[in-house]
Amino acid sequence: MGRLQKILIPFLGLVLAFCFYSARENFKPEMLKGKRVIVTGASTGIGEQMAYHLARMGAHVLVTARTEAKLQKVNGKLSTHTCMLMACTHKRRKANLTSQVVERCRELGAGSARLISGSMEDMAFAKRVVEAAEAELGGLDMLILNHVGKSYFSYFDGNVRHVQKLLDINFLSYVAMTVSALPMLKQSGGSIVVVSSMAGKVGFPFTVPYSATKFALDGFFSSLRQEFRIQNVNVSITLCILSFIDTESAVRAAADVLLMSPAPKEECALEIIKGGALRQREVYYKYALTKIPLLLRDWAAELLDYLVRQHYQVERPPAA
Ligand SMILES: NC(=O)c1ccc[n+]([C@@H]2O[C@H](COP(=O)([O-])OP(=O)(O)OC[C@H]3O[C@@H](n4cnc5c(N)ncnc54)[C@H](OP(=O)(O)O)[C@@H]3O)[C@@H](O)[C@H]2O)c1
């Protein structure tokens, strides 16, 4: 095919996409008022910001995190003596720390706000979160799956066990929560919002296990979306394709290597909520940094791979 066509067709696609999206229903914050929403992984980062946006819009929010990690961080800054003293009031301390996000949500005007802590390595916990929504909110309108387990940002180290563990946290728990939440979501005509990444659409270096889990999400949820359409299940599935975002963990891991400035997590969080509320198929944020490379992906994969590598500052191993 001619080179001209290779350029023209993506360009036409862009124009069409623009017309298509601008003709759609507009987002209004009132859309979330009184809605019952679960946000997983909301102790920090994009999840935390989503919880605050939802609170401002008057939603009922149920947030999750492990919280132990946060506790350990705090403990690390304290003297051993304080830690020993605090160990006696472990339960209360935990409640205090984890309630920071919840408290802020209440201040911002959430219909209600609550937190359930536990690890998404455990599918029974994933199920419990959904059951809590049923018991305490009487149903569910939006399930925002956002948490990610810790991984490393460097060459694949060959650790198969780590890939398995990350698949449990980043993928299987999403599946488990979806299965548990489906009856409630069917009843409410609700939405599933899955937070993924460019690394879940394109091969990036240094995130091999993470990337595998994000590609798995695309396969599962894109396939499930098709079945919902065939079966007339009125539950929307929104897959969110994010570029580099300025959360603490991402900046700490990648800022020295990625030749790209991160986009703001607050705006990112809002775009995800908008996309979910509008029942969009996919969300692209930042739009140009995700949509344009994805248009290239299927037409000029080698070129895209090359361009991706140009955005990494790496010390190359000596030639063999
Ligand atoms: N930041 C980026 O550049 C970027 C780019 C593309 C996509 N994304 C996606 O955006 C989403 C949010 O990313 P982020 O940067 O905001 O992440 P983050 O700041 O690292 O937050 C991750 C959240 O997940 C929770 N979590 C971690 N391990 C967990 C476990 N085993 N069980 C339950 N919860 C766990 C963490 O809380 P605890 O540690 O307290 O459990 C935290 O609330 C992720 O899906 C990520 O893949 C981010």
Ligand SMILES: *[C@@H]1O[C@H](CO)[C@@H](O)[C@H](O)[C@H]1NC(C)=O
């Ligand atoms: C599907 O659910 C949405 C949101 O709850 C609602 O606006 C829409 O009318 C529903 N569609 C059908 C066909 O029931």
